[in-house]
Amino acid sequence: MHWNPAVGIPLLIIGLIVLASIWLFGQPRKPGQGRRQPAPPPSGGRAERREPTLGGDHADADAEYDADESLRTTQVEPFQASLLNEHREAEDEADDVEDVELPPITPTPRAAHVPPASPPRPAPDALRSGVGQRPADLPVERIVAVNVVAPGHAVFQGADLVVAADKAGLEFGHKGIFHRLLEGKPELGPVFSVANMLQPGSFDLSRVVDLTTTGLSFFMTLPGPVSALDAWDAMLPTAQRMAELLGGQVLDDEHNALGRQRIAHIRDELRAWDRKHQGDEIGFGS
Template identity: 30%
Template sequence: MSTMQIVFSIIGLVLIAAIVGHGVWTIRRNERLQRERVEAIEKKRRQASSNGFDDDGVGTVRVVKRTSPQQAASETAPADSDKSEQKQQPEPPIRATADDSDIEIPEMKVEAAEAPERKPAPRKTVAAAAPKTVEEPLQPAQQSMDLPLERSDDEPILNEEPEEVIVLHVTGDIQGAVLLQQMTELGFKFGDFDIFHRHVDTAGNGSVLFSLANMFNPGSFNIDTIETFQTDGVALFLALPIKSNSLQAFTMMHNAAVKLANAIGRGQVLDEHRNPLTRQAVQHIHQRIREFERKRLIKHT
């Protein structure tokens, strides 16, 4: 064998060894990076769990009690001069506990409507549709966002904890600028607890009908930075009883959810269990509202 052949053989062996060594190093590096990613994800999940949210930082909507200013003044009256000097810490708008992974959204002041003393108009019976094997997503409702809502300015303000809460979720690629534009078009006003509220009319007058909050921690919005804000979902909720017509208020909330879902990327309307909202699910919500109003009417007669 000539000297040149020996040299080429040695060079070939060196190249093969270098390729094998590089491959082994690459595999080990990828394994190390994968372990670091897994550890980072686990750390994030533990932190989210300790804050009372699930692995994705999502909690379910829950309305908490809010008392009237008169009740708050009587309950916080000082027993002596020292207690009167203590400052009461404000309650945060959204909070979570270690035992419950729900997002807590404080109750808004809403007004109760007394049942009118007249016989209800007969309802039209609708024939039940044949059951389907697979339910289709509900199509957008073709109804105005400014429905005529019954109200009486002489009725008292409701201060008790809501008896029923109807929740809808909208998920997708929600950009802050698009969200703000939709809130303006739908007549929402940014207000208490740093979330959006839909009042009786689009000018922000009258009692609150329903509200919109962030699905993810911390649940509220920063109006100063909302132009650059991004989230994967929001929650609309209707706390009953309200001063206006409950079914009409839910219809407005459903229309708002559908319109928002159509304006964002991958938009989808989900029910309170975060399943796709179907026509059957909407009918079930209507039934819940009618049953709630029936029991409330019996209770106040």
């Protein structure tokens, strides 16, 4: 083989370096060489903690644990200990209560609530008994009447009658009938009144649903709180208004049709009455 210096010299140098490395780092170390020595314990400090090992070292470790546990037990706060004692005492008391046999509890019956008795309500007639009452010392010299009757075999219903009377300005009162009163002076008696054509002539408003009638009787009693002609001029339009509301017709006191001639005749009679009793009555708005 031919020696080539360009290749052989570098290989020789690398081989020498490898051999030197093996010689330097391949030798075995002496015991204790290269190990970090533990620092000595400080003066007055705790002794080095011993790691438990197999064999007799377990007894020493158990003794150490028991000593630490007893130390922790003696360091329990007094407040926590008192709470534990109170809890145990409460449990003991609860057990004592459970052991006591209680007598059966009999519920006391409650008295039924009875609402106070309310005074009886007076009938509508009694409530309005004084409304439209004619003064007792006022004599009756003449009565003028007209009628409002239902057509054919029809009847007026009680509920419709009450509504129509209210719209016509009538008030329910004395003797169970309706009245037109003098505004501001009801104590003078009615200007005119409206009665039931059927006996007994009154209206039982406590049974208004069942109330029916074939007609109404409008009448004015003279002397009254106003002049006779003024009373007539108030009564006739009211009768006509009621007939319109109820679907009836206006008749005279003899149940004949009330035409213009009959109306004019009644007005003449009442005008004569007023001349005879001039100064005895008061007019509307007086």
